[in-house]
Amino acid sequence: MDHLQAIRIFARVVETGGFGRAALSLDMPNATVSKWIKSLEAHLGVQLLERNTRSVSVTTDGAAYYERTRHLLMELDDIESTLGRSQCSPRGTLRIDASGSTASGIIIPNLPGFCGRFPDIQVRLGVTDRTVDLIAENIDCGIRSSADDPALVARQIGAFAWTTCASPDYLAKYGVPEHPRQILEKNLPVVGYFSASTGLVQPLQFRRSDEKITLERLRNDVLVSESNAHIATALSSLGIVHTLDFMVRPFIERRQLVPILVDWRPDPQAVYIAYPPSRRYSTKVRVFVEWVTTIVSAI
Numbered sequence: 001m002d003h004l005q006a007i008r009i010f011a012r013v014v015e016t017g018g019f020g021r022a023a024l025s026l027d028m029p030n031a032t033v034s035k036w037i038k039s040l041e042a043h044l045g046v047q048l049l050e051r052n053t054r055s056v057s058v059t060t061d062g063a064a065y066y067e068r069t070r071h072l073l074m075e076l077d078d079i080e081s082t083l084g085r086s087q088c089s090p091r092g093t094l095r096i097d098a099s100g101s102t103a104s105g106i107i108i109p110n111l112p113g114f115c116g117r118f119p120d121i122q123v124r125l126g127v128t129d130r131t132v133d134l135i136a137e138n139i140d141c142g143i144r145s146s147a148d149d150p151a152l153v154a155r156q157i158g159a160f161a162w163t164t165c166a167s168p169d170y171l172a173k174y175g176v177p178e179h180p181r182q183i184l185e186k187n188l189p190v191v192g193y194f195s196a197s198t199g200l201v202q203p204l205q206f207r208r209s210d211e212k213i214t215l216e217r218l219r220n221d222v223l224v225s226e227s228n229a230h231i232a233t234a235l236s237s238l239g240i241v242h243t244l245d246f247m248v249r250p251f252i253e254r255r256q257l258v259p260i261l262v263d264w265r266p267d268p269q270a271v272y273i274a275y276p277p278s279r280r281y282s283t284k285v286r287v288f289v290e291w292v293t294t295i296v297s298a299i
Contacts, residue, residue, distance in 0.1 A: 004076075006040040007069050009033055010048060014066045016136045018056050025138035073278070090283040091120035097134065097142035101227035101247045102271075103127045107143075110295050114288070121284050129226050130196040134276055140285050141275035143292070152274040155289070158296035159268035161245040164204070165257045170237040180206040180213045180264055189239035192220035193230050204242045206264035213264070244269060246299050271296060 012022040013033065023030045041048050048062035058066065098107055103125060111123065126132065126139065134142050135151060147154035166174075170189075177183050183190060183204070194201045201223060204215040222238050224230050231248060234241040234257055241248070251257040273292060279285045 003040075003043070006036045006043075008073065009036045010040055010062075011066060011070060011073060012138065013037065013049065013056065014058055014062070016138075021136065025136075089120055090118055090287055092284055093122045093124050094284045094288060095124045095126065095138065095140045096288070097126045097128070097132045097137075097139045099129045099143065099227055100127055100229075101231075101244065102143050104228060105246055106295060106299070107292070114291050117291075118284075118287060121287075128196070134274065139276075140279050140282065141273055141288060144272045144274045145269055147270075147272045147274065149274065151276070153277055153280060154272045154274040156270055157273050157289075157293040158271050158299065160271055160299065161268050162242065162266050163245040163248055163252075163259050164206075164240060164242045164261045164264070165234060165248050165252065165259045166240045167234060167237040167256065168258055170234075170239065171258055171260070173237075176258075176260055178261075180204070180215060180261060183218065183240065184215060187219050189221050190218045191230060191233040191239035191241050192218065192223035193227075193241075193243070194223050194225050196225040202242075205266040206261065207266045208264050212266075 009022065009026065012026055013019060016022045016025060019030050019033050019037075023033045026033065037049060044065070046061040046065075047059050048065060050057045050059055096107070104127075107125065115121075115123065131144075132139060132142060134140075144154065147156070174186070174188055177186065177188060182188070190204065192201045201216075201220065204218065206213045206215075220239075222233055224233060227243070227247065230241055230243055231251070233239060234248070235251065240260070248257050248259075252259055273289050275282075275285055275289075
């Protein structure tokens with residue numbers, strides 16, 4: 001038995017909360033994960049996990065073993081990443097999580113430069129607008145709009161401006177609002193953006209100098225939960241959209257969308273790079289963080 005491999009697999013089962021999710025994150029069959037755990041338990045002479053048809057829980061011995069071995073695995077990763085740093089040739093699979101807009105509008109257009117500079121890194125980019133559990137899903141790092149997860153290390157890498165806009169056809173039909181409250185007063189269609197995780201609809205927030213306005217309970221004939229789809233609805237004249245400027249700027253420059261209420265912009269949206277503490281000294285994460293910080297700060 002490869003003792004180290006068995007410990008790593010056991011750690012993934014604990015962190016993901018099940019054999020199936022651990023197997024998926026490790027890209028191996030469920031039966032293989034189960035076999036490794038049984039071999040580790042036989043080697044130690046203790047039961048690490050309680051299994052039933054619906055769930056997996058950690059025994060008292062298993063919890064103690066995980067806490068001790070987790071630190072050993074982190075130390076080993078630190079040692080290996082330090083060696084990789086000295087060689088200046090990071091390698092392996094880099095798992096990144098990003099929203100659709102960040103992936104298509106920022107990361108992917110600039111990715112050839114990153115891949116050319118680090119040819120031994122294979123980028124595995126997960127694209128979703130839901131909040132992914134980086135630790136449970138074995139993700140190296142993610143682009144976030146907040147730093148409120150105490151289980152992660154988060155670093156602000158920039159801030160994105162907001163823009164409110166609509167298509168020329170929409171504005172020709174409904175007129176151009178001159179004040180945010182006219183959106184409510186005139187019952188103008190707004191394409192709502194709702195969280196894929198919570199289902200909550202994002203309100204529209206505006207600011208001019210010290211005056212702040214938040215609009216809720218708007219006329220949302222259409223709501224979407226994905227950022228690229230949000231832009232597509234504006235291009236289809238389905239409503240006003242209130243979104244990040246970098247997403248709509250190319251369409252504004254091509255006159256497919258028109259900015260409105262330009263004097264009413266909320267504070268820029270902070271953007272963070274977040275990663276599990278175990279990835280703190282990973283060379284491939286370090287070089288990606290440095291690269292994406294440069295890209296975002298230039299926007």
